[in-house]
Amino acid sequence: MDSIGTLLPLPRALTHFRPRTPGLGFGTASVHEGPPVAVREAERQLSRTMPPRRRADFLIGRSALHRALRAAGMSADAVLYDGTRPLLPDGTSASISHSEGVAVAVAGRSEDFRTLGVDLELNAPPLAAAHLVLSGPEEASLGQAGSVARQRLFVMYSAKEAAFKALSPVLGPELRGLRDIRLHTHNDGYLAGVPRHPSVSVRVTVRHLPQGVLCWAVPHD
Known part of the structure; x- marks a missing residue:
């Protein structure tokens, strides 16, 4: 299995492990980057209704998602949610995870994934x-x-x-x-x-x- 000697900064290091499958985009984000930049205004507004910890996870998760979509040659407006799942645009497959202030996401076209x-x-x-x-x-x-x-x-x-x-x-x-x-x-x-x-x-x-x-x-x- 692959490994690296340091995780500082972790999001940058994670790109070493990103998927190499054609059409599959990968993105990362971290609370240590400062205010998330790869998010939409409607996502920021929604986050203001959340407790601080949930707000931070939501914003870095959406930032990682938009970066993954861009890496897959795609884009999306605000990605809100349906229950606990992101409300993704038609024709899109994606997934988000976060741990200890770091988020990762994968995304691709649903016709491929x-x-x-x-x-x-x-x-x-x-x-x-x-x-x-x-x-x-x-x-x-x-x-x-x-x-x-x-x-x-x-x-x-x-x-x-x-x-x-x-x-x-x-x-x-x-x-x-x-x-x-x-x-x-x-x-x-x-x-x-x-x-x-x-x-x-x-x-x-x-x-x-x-x-x-x-x-x-x-x-x-």
């Missing part, structure tokens, strides 16, 4: 939470407690988060949580799917950061 998912994690979940993320056999595969088990859980958690974001719009309420998703090792990541829907799967790419994990999911043909 039926669905997309991305996840950035800079804090590993405790091993005690494994049963909330993994199926029984997956949890058993972690082995004994220790740094190796914690790192495996960290990676599998992030991979499942990215897969969940990609699979959820396709499967709807049939996908209830991360435990429904099964991971199978594939190249530099996993194939992820839900056993009761074998015809639907995504390919998850994993990139190891010295202080975290970056994963993105695209349809598996």
Whole structure:
């Protein structure tokens, strides 16, 4: 897996790990950049109704999204939201993730990417939470407690988060949580799917950061 020696500044370093798939745009943003510039006025107005922490995450998320759209050769007016999901323009697939004041996004045309998912994690979940993320056999595969088990859980958690974001719009309420998703090792990541829907799967790419994990999911043909 790829790695780099420093994450300062993290958004700039993350470009080292960006997807290289044609047509798939990648963007980053950080609270450390100062006021987000790649956002629209309607997004700023909406953010003023939010608590400070949520406002910061929303703005850097939208900034990363607009940068990802631009990288994919696309653009959008204000991207508001429908429930918890971005209200994307027709013909667009995208996904956003944020962790510790840093946001990442992937975007592309829906004719090329039926669905997309991305996840950035800079804090590993405790091993005690494994049963909330993994199926029984997956949890058993972690082995004994220790740094190796914690790192495996960290990676599998992030991979499942990215897969969940990609699979959820396709499967709807049939996908209830991360435990429904099964991971199978594939190249530099996993194939992820839900056993009761074998015809639907995504390919998850994993990139190891010295202080975290970056994963993105695209349809598996």
